[in-house]
Amino acid sequence: MLSFEEDPRLDDLLPAEQRERLCLLLAALGGGSVALSESPREDAEPVELNLETLGWLHGELPAERRRAAARLLETILLQVAKYRLAANLHLDSTAASYAELQSRNRALHASRMRYKALAEQLQERVDAQVALVEQTQRQLYDSARLRAIGQLAAGVAHEINNPLGFISSNLRVACDYLDEVAGKLARDPDATLLLDDFRALLSESLAGGQRIANIVADLKTFSNIDQADFVPCDLNALLTSTCHLLQAETPRAQAIQLDLGELPKLAGFPAKLSQAFYNLLDNALKAVGEDGHIRVTSRDTRHAVEITIEDDGCGISEENLGRVFDPFFTTRDVGSGTGLGLCVTRDILAAHQGEIRLSSQVGLGTRATLRFALS
Structure with a gap:
């Protein structure tokens, strides 16, 4: 069967027996013998399909009738090619659908077996846990609390690292300013501006430190680090x-x-x-x-x-x-x-x-x- 990627040949569309029969019919219609070959001849009319020459029509027909016979033959070949392609497409589609159904059926069966095994395992685990719930429930309170604190750790660390980052950076800049102030305070009138910047940096650093203190205070309140009694x-x-x-x-x-x-x-x-x-x-x-x-x-x-x-x-x-x-x-x-x-x-x-x-x-x-x- 033809596929869309293949260029059709004359033998693909018309086997030798059908080609011979078609030439007899064209001869009867045109009033003279005709033959169809794949080799070019000077007195032959080309037979084309999709801009490709498939064969050459020659014989005893006058040139005008030979051209008409060639066009009729091209029409017949076009319909044959369409039929072959449609049939091949249907066959491919059917085969693909069947293969997909088989694949889905195998996947469904495998999934069902996995879920069945998982359900059995889960049922065993649930039965075992239910038997232990009454004994271990009090212990789970502390583990749940520790788990919650662990979940908070990443966020708290992030919040602490941010203020610490700009505190450290600002303090380093402040140290550089101190060096400049030491050298310029006595003789440069712009020293006042440097001192103002230094005070702003210290203020920002103090604000960052206060933010750290607030986060730590909230964490202590949440986890009750300082007290464990009924208060x-x-x-x-x-x-x-x-x-x-x-x-x-x-x-x-x-x-x-x-x-x-x-x-x-x-x-x-x-x-x-x-x-x-x-x-x-x-x-x-x-x-x-x-x-x-x-x-x-x-x-x-x-x-x-x-x-x-x-x-x-x-x-x-x-x-x-x-x-x-x-x-x-x-x-x-x-x-x-x-x-x-x-x-x-x-x-x-x-x-x-x-x-x-x-x-x-x-x-x-x-x-x-x-x-x-x-x-």
Whole structure:
């Protein structure tokens, strides 16, 4: 069969038997014998297809009839070529479709076997983990907290390195200025300008140092480095510090809007409360994506302290809403979440005589309400 890349030859389009039969028909029509050959002759009429000469028509026909017979033969050859190409295209297409179906069938079978093996492995792992959950849940609190601090480390280091960079640079420039001042102060009236620049550099360096101090203070508040006892906690300060740390970790945390009312202090563990706030805000950031918004409010209802974290993200389906507090349950991709964040948050609030309520709609967002009873 012909393909589009091949130049057709006369034998491809008309086998010898058909060529002989066609010449007899042309002879009958023209009233004289004709023959078709692939070798050029002086008394022959060229037969062309797609601007290529395929053969030469010669015989006893007058020149005018020979030309007409050659044009008729060209028309016949053109239709034959079209038919051959169409047939070949159909054959290629059918073969390719069949090969693709076979490939897909093999891939589907292999995928089914992989998922079956994976499902069996996952079921075994889930059964083993469920058996250990009750014994290890308390230990997971500390590991979840350490994991969160580890996630913050890269962002905090970045924020610290930036001010340190320009502090170091400015101090080096300040040292150079000091050398110049020492040599020019006594005799150059422009020395005042150098001193002004030096004061500006020192001021900028002091601002960078203060920024480092603020970041470290927020980190200490979050991780409760200095204290581990049950102490009066400023929930608004803990919320603010947690937001600062998230903003150091990811620019998307700028989407968090704080609307904090005056609150009484609550007795509790600052680090654990900070961990609960971090888990909820981190979930909200992952739900809203790049262009979403998160609003955090706090208020004193006289009987309880109420904190609300709302987002306009993807939301949680009704079937999953009842399972989000189950240990190891997660809707994220494998390896993207442990499924412990909300479980740990719920138990932290329970340890502080508090509760958490979730409401959500798919595509509209999620609202988490935290209530701490006031004695």
